[in-house]
Amino acid sequence: MSLxxxxxxxxxxxxxxxxxxxxxxxxxxxxxxxxxxxxxxxRAVTDAGRELGLRTLTLYAFSVENWKRPQDEVGALMGLxxxxxxxxxxxxxxxxxxLRTIGRTDQLPAGVQKHLNHTIAETAHFTDYTLVLALNYGxxxxxxxxxxxxxxxxxxxxxxxxxxxxxxxxxxxxxxxLPDPDLIIRTxxxxxxxxxxxxxxxxxxxxFTPVLWPDFGKADLAAAIAExxxxxxRYGLTSEQVKPKVTA
Numbered sequence: 001m002s003l004x005x006x007x008x009x010x011x012x013x014x015x016x017x018x019x020x021x022x023x024x025x026x027x028x029x030x031x032x033x034x035x036x037x038x039x040x041x042x043r044a045v046t047d048a049g050r051e052l053g054l055r056t057l058t059l060y061a062f063s064v065e066n067w068k069r070p071q072d073e074v075g076a077l078m079g080l081x082x083x084x085x086x087x088x089x090x091x092x093x094x095x096x097x098x099l100r101t102i103g104r105t106d107q108l109p110a111g112v113q114k115h116l117n118h119t120i121a122e123t124a125h126f127t128d129y130t131l132v133l134a135l136n137y138g139x140x141x142x143x144x145x146x147x148x149x150x151x152x153x154x155x156x157x158x159x160x161x162x163x164x165x166x167x168x169x170x171x172x173x174x175x176x177x178l179p180d181p182d183l184i185i186r187t188x189x190x191x192x193x194x195x196x197x198x199x200x201x202x203x204x205x206x207x208f209t210p211v212l213w214p215d216f217g218k219a220d221l222a223a224a225i226a227e228x229x230x231x232x233x234r235y236g237l238t239s240e241q242v243k244p245k246v247t248a
Contacts, residue, residue, distance in 0.1 A: 008229035010182035013049065013221075014058035014132075014204070016196055017042075019188030019212030032076045037214035039084050043091075046131055048218035050095065052225060056130045056179060060196050064104070064138035078109050081135070085115035089122060098126040102174035103137030104145075132178065139198035146172040175200055183228045185221075187213045205231050 017038060024034030042059060049057040061081070067074060092099060099119050106113070116135075149172045153159040159168065170176065180200045184193065189210040193201070207224040209216070234242050 009053045009225060010205075010228050011054065012056040012058070012179045012181045012183075013054055013225070014060070014181040014184045014197055014201070015045070016060045016184070016186040016194060017213040017216075018186060018190055020214060022188065023212040023214040031073060034214060035073075035077060035080055039080050041214055041216055042084065043088065044217060045221060046097070047095075048221050050097070050129050051218070052222060054129070056132065056181075058102075058132040058134060058178075058181060058197070060134045060137065060194075062103075062135050062137070063195065064136055064141050065195070067136075078112055082109075082112050082115055085112070085119050089119050092119065092123050092126075092131075096126045096128050098123045098130045100130055100132045100178070101135050102132060102142070103135045104141065105135050107136050130178070132175075134196070137174070138195045140195055142174050143199065145174070170199075173199065180204065182233075183207065183224065185209065185224050187211055187216050203233070203235055205233065 020034035020038040021031045022034070023037065024031050027033075042061075045059075046057060062077060066077070091097070099116075101116060101120070105116060108116070146169065150159065150169060153172070154161050175197075180202075181197060181204045183206075184197065184201050184204045185207045186193070187209055189208070191208045193206075197204075205228050207227050209220060209224065211220050232239060232242060
């Protein structure tokens with residue numbers, strides 16, 4: 001598959017990783033085996049994103065609602081996350097990948113927080129490629145937290161409320177300093193966005209693929225990027241405004 005030109009390649013791709021449980025069930029395996037295979041896919045897709053010219057890749061790894069899952073599954077997920085962070089630090093440094101997180105990470109287990117903070121500190125100076133893990137994340141929670149922080153800034157006289165704009169308010173979101181996603185992908189055939197980047201994805205393109213996350217690879221990511229390249233992003237304008245007619 002030929003790749004789109006750089007100007008038609010999204011800078012920031014966000015992925016709702018879905019289908020680990022179904023992948024395992026189809027094979028008669030425990031759900032945790034699907035999650036283990038999903039971690040391998042995280043590694044592969046992170047590398048693929050670099051190779052395909054992305055600058056930022058955001059992965060929806062654990063939502064605020066996921067705490068409601070069976071406690072043995074939640075515990076296994078936290079263990080896999082800690083294992084992933086320990087094992088991948090060397091790769092992050094070798095490939096100059098900056099790690100960032102979004103979400104209420106202060107509510108994650110202490111061991112996970114320790115490895116997260118260490119990896120973030122060790123990779124903070126890299127600028128070419130950023131991997132963002134959405135952990136204990138929910139867009140509605142993000143808005144509530146941002147509104148609380150914004151109100152505190154107004155009360156402290158740091159912000160002029162009459163001059164409020166999206167640019168001002170967005171500085172209080174978890175994603176402050178990150179570009180909005182150009183393309184949001186959801187795997188497994190589901191066609192909903194599950195409380196993910198609701199504000200930041202206002203003008204994103206969406207691709208829904210039937211591929212389960214453990215089976216998602218470089219070819220699938222490239223296909224989604226190619227679909228993105230075929231679309232016209234107008235941001236409220238007309239086609240004629242986006243692509244003015246060329247006169248002789």
